[in-house]
Amino acid sequence: MKKSIRIIGKIILWFFVIIVVLLIISALAHKILTSMEKDKYKIGKTIDINGKHMQAYVTGQGDKTIVLLSGLGTASPITDFMPLADRLSADYKVVILEYFGYGFSDTTNAERSNEYIVNEIRTALNQLEIKGPYILMPHSISGVYSLYFAMKYPDEVEAIIGIDESVPNQTKFSKDPDMSHSLTLLNTFGIIRDVSYLLPDAWDSKSENNNYTQEQIKLKKMATAWNSLNKSVINEFNMVNKNTEELYDVKYPDNLPVLAILAKESVDTDNYWLPLHQQLITNPSIQKVETLAGGHYLHWTNADKIAELAKEFISAN
Template identity: 70%
Template structure:
């Protein structure tokens, strides 16, 4: 009996040792591959913000500056926005900012509050030596940060052009669920990368219009392995409710031109989506809503139309 228990104990320790060894190898391999891949696919430039490296991509040379701000969890904002940035850059200077935890930028454990994120955006633009006022073009959750920016620093924002952007009151009755910080281990230990070997990336519709080069698709897929479930993104997700609550019932400033491109798919599936965006309008003469066919990532399929309508809106409402 005792001999049998000893054998079972040895087998258990052997299995435990194999598992621990696998986890260590996975974590080390993941971090080495991250470093190699980031050097291989690097595009844009690094700047120092709050003592950490933040990444940005700048193109075009127009008199007005459009700042593209990504949605929550968009692994590579540079890859994600590139086709739209290329089209906008024909008339404007265009900046793609990769906030902490995104793209090539470092992660941070600093609170992902509206105040901190907006101050990081402002610092990044100053480090890039790009002066305002800016035209903010937020996708999804960045609509909240853009509204906070315009409310608190009105002289630095001359317009907001949203891409199916979030608005504050959307969490009044539909709170977002918090995500466990333990999930960061899936990133730190390289488990997300290991799972990718077993299950190749599914086609998410990003390149259905052939806007994206093979290199951009690879960058997006690699960045997903670098950034999925990292500490910055989980912290940001867990502050959505408090960040939106801070702006409950706030409307856009009366003198701020706003163009909101809304996804018809979102409008059709979420009946409150259009009314919620109508609520934040304070001046219908210069604040418009334009539904476009397509999903939440409208710029994946509507880059040409967004660029064209953006140029028309800017030429009409901004001098």
């Protein structure tokens, strides 16, 4: 009996040793591959903000500047917005910023509050020597940051054109629990990368991302392995409730042109989605809500229509 127990004990010990060794190999491989991939596929310009590197992409030569701001946890904002940026760049200067923890940007321990993120956006635009006022085009959570930007620095915001953008009062209806920081281990040990190899179909977004080239789809998949569940994204996720509460019941200034382009799937799924956006309006003559067929990532499948609506709206205002 004692001999059997010792054998079982050794098997369990060796099992854990093998698991630890595999995790170490996975972590090292992930770190090396991430560094190599980022160097090889880097797009845009790297700027310095408070000692950290942030990535930006600038295209187009128009007199007006559109700043594209991504949703929470978008792995590669530059790639994600590329089809839309290409269409907008025919008429406007277009800037895509990758927040810390996104795309090719560094991670950071800095607080992911409205104030910090908006100041980072402003610093990045200043580093790029692009003067305002800006037309902010936020997707998802960046709608909250854009509203904060417009309230605090009204002279720097010419208009807001949202893509199924978040609004502050939505967390009155739906709040998410905090995300555990231990989840960063999935990123550290390269487990998300491992899953992408074992289950490639789970990362196959060709059917939804029909505006993207094969190279762009490949980069989006790689960026998912780089950035999913890193410390910056988790910190930002855990600040959502506080950031929205800071702006509860705030409405758009009545002199600010606003176009909210909502996804029909979001409107149909949450009966409060459309009314919450309508409640922000103070001047219907320059503030409007449109609905497009599609899901939350409207720019994946509706880049042409979004660009068309944006151009019409900007021309009219």
